[in-house]
Amino acid sequence: MAKDPVRVLVTGAAGQIGYALVPMIARGVMLGTDQPVILHMLDIPPAAEALNGVKMELVDAAFPLLKGVVATTDVVEACTGVNIAVMVGGFPRKEGMERKDVMTKNVSIYKSQASALEKHAAAGCKVLVVANPANTNALILKEFAPSIPEKNITCLTRLDHNRALGQISERLSVPVCDVKNVIIWGNHSSSQYPDVNHATVATPSGDKPVRELVKDDFITTVQQRGAAIIKARKLSSALSAASSACDHIRDWVLGTTEGTWVSMGVYSDGSYNVPAGLIYSFPVTCQNGEWKIVQGLPIDEFSRKKLDLTAEELSEEKALAYSCLN
């Protein structure tokens, strides 16, 4: 029997990530090729005409799984009945800026959209915040939507996770699908800690650790990859961000592969001595639509410092966000 359609909200849908993301969702990349979807696209009034153009293209592409499109500048209409919300709307950073430099503009958006989601989304709606500063926007959304369970509010660090897999694949000249279990700890910012201590590469004689093989500037390359893309494109990453957003939701909803974990920005419960109450990127596995932090990984002294450093930045961002909202 055909499945009922799932309603997926994409905010900022007229922007560059939105333009890359909505066809992926309509093709089944996010929720599976047997899952019909209804797309809800939100943008602001100055982008209304462009948003309508995106809607026209979605109609023209005749995606078999796409059962409807809502394109609107009305946040209530956009949020009504949605099962999944991908929050991309906001302002991207430009060359020379840190992600927290877009804080003032973006956190106030997340405060106001929190209440619309809380009041109008479907029960159990899963939220992914992509717009920067992603962890702190997600935290603001969580705090101003207190009735949405904290387990349902996450932010995107899967792009950093995928970048780390890509770097290992390039450095070791192995297919990216053979590499697994990197970890992005902490903030989606240059303080993040891309950790290869537990990563492996598949070989004919079993999985082998990559720790000793990946050295040099691996950590800074991953930390600075967003800035490198902005320098090269004069625009921030879009196709890789959209693809990683699909990976994040797909694994959350459909589950991670046995023996593999992924990185997600989730509400900290104090695991690994990360202060509770931050949205922090951890290694997680997913099953039955729920994520769970991978427990018990040994953390060496070098890693401990890195985990703490990025947690400190997130605590500072949280304070800054609140000062912007006052």
Ligand SMILES: NC(=O)c1ccc[n+]([C@@H]2O[C@H](COP(=O)([O-])OP(=O)(O)OC[C@H]3O[C@@H](n4cnc5c(N)ncnc54)[C@H](O)[C@@H]3O)[C@@H](O)[C@H]2O)c1
């Ligand atoms: N977490 C990640 O891995 C990651 C990766 C890439 C980009 N980003 C971030 O994603 C965000 C979007 O990037 P982009 O390149 O698509 O930017 P963009 O400027 O091309 O698009 C953003 C869109 O958001 C819209 N918008 C602004 N305010 C809005 C509001 N209140 N409600 C709804 N829509 C609104 C804009 O009109 C625009 O269409 C940026 O903050 C960027 O820094 C995050």
Ligand SMILES: O=C(O)C[C@H](O)C(=O)O
């Ligand atoms: O770096 C940025 O500002 C955009 C995005 O967060 C990225 O990592 O590509």
